[in-house]
Amino acid sequence: MEMGYGRVSAKDQNPERQLVKFRELGIDERYIFVDKLSGKDFNRPRYQAIRLMIREGDLIYIDALDRLGRDYDGIIAEWKYITREVKADIVCLDNETLFDSRKFRTMGDFGKVMEDQFLSLLAYVAEQERKKNRQRQAEGIEVAKAGGVKFGRPKVYVKHNETFIRIYNKWKSGAITATEAMKYLDLKHRTFYRRMKEYEEIYIGEKHV
Structure with a gap:
């Protein structure tokens, strides 16, 4: 054969x-x-x-x-x-x-x-x-990398993302649940809380400058 x-x-x-x-x-x-x-x-x-x-x-x-x-x-x-x-x-x-x-x-x-x-x-x-x-x-x-190209899955930069900020404010005020916020932002559980922490650190940090 x-x-x-x-x-x-x-x-x-x-x-x-x-x-x-x-x-x-x-x-x-x-x-x-x-x-x-x-x-x-x-x-x-x-x-x-x-x-x-x-x-x-x-x-x-x-x-x-x-x-x-x-x-x-x-x-x-x-x-x-x-x-x-x-x-x-x-x-x-x-x-x-x-x-x-x-x-x-x-x-x-x-x-x-x-x-x-x-x-x-x-x-x-x-x-x-x-x-x-x-x-x-x-x-x-x-x-x-030396030229500034980043590899791997890109992060969602939340600082000036209007949709993110709007959903964050609703979640923080209790208007929507974390599960609903994750669905709106299309984020997994761990990623969602990591992004929230990043935003709060940036936001709070700038407010105290």
């Missing part, structure tokens, strides 16, 4: 380019598996599904080695599990000359040595690329 495994790192990324390659090979849609998750580990639902299906003699296509994963040791372990324990084969479409396990299999023990060398080199490159991406992301966040 021929199967295809594709992966993109985020839900908003499009795996279509990989899917086109699998379809051009004539792989049945039922046997094309795609994850939209990071390649940092192998706890991916669609990868685990294809892993359970693989049997001896099957052929699994991937677009590139880093689509399998980006963890150095993990890539090698998974490749060897599929090709040597299960006795299925893997083909990397972006470099079939080097990464077609069927070719290594025909070379016997020497083929295993050659396969190990190529795997180690390419898996190392894939992991280094992942580390670079993570570093670039961290550096980008630091630059953004």
Whole structure:
């Protein structure tokens, strides 16, 4: 049986380019598996599904080695599990000359040595690329923070929020309950009381300046 495994790192990324390659090979849609998750580990639902299906003699296509994963040791372990324990084969479409396990299999023990060398080199490159991406992301966040960009869920700034002040006054005077005030402001219990405290500290602080 021929199967295809594709992966993109985020839900908003499009795996279509990989899917086109699998379809051009004539792989049945039922046997094309795609994850939209990071390649940092192998706890991916669609990868685990294809892993359970693989049997001896099957052929699994991937677009590139880093689509399998980006963890150095993990890539090698998974490749060897599929090709040597299960006795299925893997083909990397972006470099079939080097990464077609069927070719290594025909070379016997020497083929295993050659396969190990190529795997180690390419898996190392894939992991280094992942580390670079993570570093670039961290550096980008630091630059953004230095430029005043704030990350995380934005706070509701209550000081000059007329709706908030009106609801606050009604709640404080007893005209409405805290539950009603939370509903009007669309705030959770803990957030509501935190915002009230913030407002009172700002308001009282300014009144005593």
